Amino acid sequence: MPEGPEIRRIADALEKQIAGRVIDSIRFGLQPLKQWEQRLTGARIKDIKTFGKAMLTRLQTVAGDELTIYSHNQLYGRWVCCDTDDYPQSKRQLRMAIDCQGKSALLYSASDIAVLNKDELLQHAFLRKLGPDVLDKATMAEHIVDRLNSDRFRNRQLGVILTDQSFVAGLGNYLRCEILFYCSIYPAVRSRDLAKEKIYLLADTILKLPRQSYQTAGISNDMDHAQQLMKQGSSFEESRFYVFRREALPCYRCGSLIEKISQAGQACYCCPSCQQVL
Ligand SMILES: [Zn+2]
Numbered sequence: 001m002p003e004g005p006e007i008r009r010i011a012d013a014l015e016k017q018i019a020g021r022v023i024d025s026i027r028f029g030l031q032p033l034k035q036w037e038q039r040l041t042g043a044r045i046k047d048i049k050t051f052g053k054a055m056l057t058r059l060q061t062v063a064g065d066e067l068t069i070y071s072h073n074q075l076y077g078r079w080v081c082c083d084t085d086d087y088p089q090s091k092r093q094l095r096m097a098i099d100c101q102g103k104s105a106l107l108y109s110a111s112d113i114a115v116l117n118k119d120e121l122l123q124h125a126f127l128r129k130l131g132p133d134v135l136d137k138a139t140m141a142e143h144i145v146d147r148l149n150s151d152r153f154r155n156r157q158l159g160v161i162l163t164d165q166s167f168v169a170g171l172g173n174y175l176r177c178e179i180l181f182y183c184s185i186y187p188a189v190r191s192r193d194l195a196k197e198k199i200y201l202l203a204d205t206i207l208k209l210p211r212q213s214y215q216t217a218g219i220s221n222d223m224d225h226a227q228q229l230m231k232q233g234s235s236f237e238e239s240r241f242y243v244f245r246r247e248a249l250p251c252y253r254c255g256s257l258i259e260k261i262s263q264a265g266q267a268c269y270c271c272p273s274c275q276q277v278l
Contacts, residue, residue, distance in 0.1 A: 001075050004052055004135050004170025005214035010079050011048045011055055014105050017081040018045050021100035023059075024084075028113070029095040036115045040067070045100065052130050052169025056121075057098075068121050070114045071096070077110030130169040134210045144168065144203035148191040159187025159263035162206070170210055174244040177269045178220040179205050181243045186275040187263045220244075225252065243269040 002010070026040045042062040049056040057069040071077070077095075080088060084099045092108035107113070116124060131147065132139040147153055147168070153161050161167045162176040171179070180187055183202045191199060209220045219226045219240045229239035237245075242252060246269060247260040256273040 001172055002053065002073060003172035003175055003210070003213075004050070004133070005175075005210050005218070007053050007055060007073065007170075008050045008135055008214055009217065010073075011050045013081055014055075014057075014079060015048045017103050018098060018100045018105050019047050021045055021103065023098055023100055025097075025099040027094075027097045029093055030111065030113060033096075033113060033115065039063075040115070043067070045098075050135070051127060051133055052165050053172070054127060054130075066118060068116050068118075069096070070112075070116055070121070070124060070127070071107060071110055072112040072126070073110050074112055077112075078108045080106045080108065082106065129166045131165065131167045132169065134168050134170040134207055135214055139168075139207065141200065141203040141207060144206050145199055148194075148199050148203060154192040155190055157188050157190055157263070158185060158202075159268055163264055163266070168206060171206070173266050173268070174241065175210055175213065175220065176263075177244045178242050179209050180268075181270060181275060182209060184274050184276075186277045187261065187268050187270060188277060221252075243271060245269065 021044070023041055023043050023045065026037055028034050028037060039061060040059065043059040046058040046060060049058065053072060055071045057071070059067050059069065061067060078092065082088060082104050084102050084104045087104065087106065090108060094106060094108055095110050096107040096113060098105045121127065132143050153167055158180060159176065162171050162179060163173060179202070182205050183198065185194070185198070185202065194202065212223070213220045216223065221240055221242050226239045230236065243258050246258045248257050250256070251258055251271040251274060254271065254273045256271055258269055259272050261268050261270065
């Protein structure tokens with residue numbers, strides 16, 4: 001599943017494609033949404049926000065109403081940008097097609113789509129539950145420190161809460177593995193067991209790695225090291241991570257072999273030497 005940085009990069013590409021434009025035609029693949037097609041025709045697309053892994057396409061209709069198309073890619077959703085006269089051949093189900101003055105944005109396979117007014121947006125069950133967005137510049141390390149120290153989160157395993165979108169929004173499995181490795185924290189450790197300096201390091205890293213990954217199209221590894229690896233012939237995929245999907249390969253810090261364990265129902269990669277249980 002794409003994580004916060006990947007979703008924001010998709011949103012950037014969509015903004016470039018359709019933001020500021022007027023909708024000539026919009027079609028929904030899901031029957032309950034078809035009622036919106038007429039009302040949204042002629043609307044101007046203001047911008048595309050992201051909140052964690054959710055995408056919010058904000059519109060102003062011809063009648064002057066402010067509406068938002070909420071969409072969540074989940075596992076299978078896929079956005080495509082193309083010219084209106086050049087839709088790709090695809091066996092996937094087209095769930096939303098927005099045509100704007102020759103440019104189109106197509107959403108395939110996703111089923112979690114809704115058109116919301118301002119009140120409905122505030123009340124939206126998924127959005128309401130989200131913690132602070134790691135890519136939002138307004139989210140500061142102090143906010144994360146407060147959450148790590150809160151009764152709600154301090155007693156739970158860090159490997160579990162990092163991908164809990166109510167803790168912070170935007171982290172998925174690769175960022176969880178990378179953040180814990182960076183901080184030398186074993187996934188089963190709880191924040192109640194961490195020294196104060198470690199809590200601060202963890203809070204900083206929870207913001208630092210997704211922001212770096214967003215800026216670099218997916219590199220959470222040390223940048224200099226990743227570039228060095230690529231110069232030496234490693235592929236981008238082989239170079240971008242500290243530990244994620246590096247099972248049985250040597251740790252870049254200590255040479256121990258990276259292990260794959262199960263955490264919160266997903267594979268979690270970690271170094272058995274660098275990331276010790278306290
Ligand atoms: Zn190590």
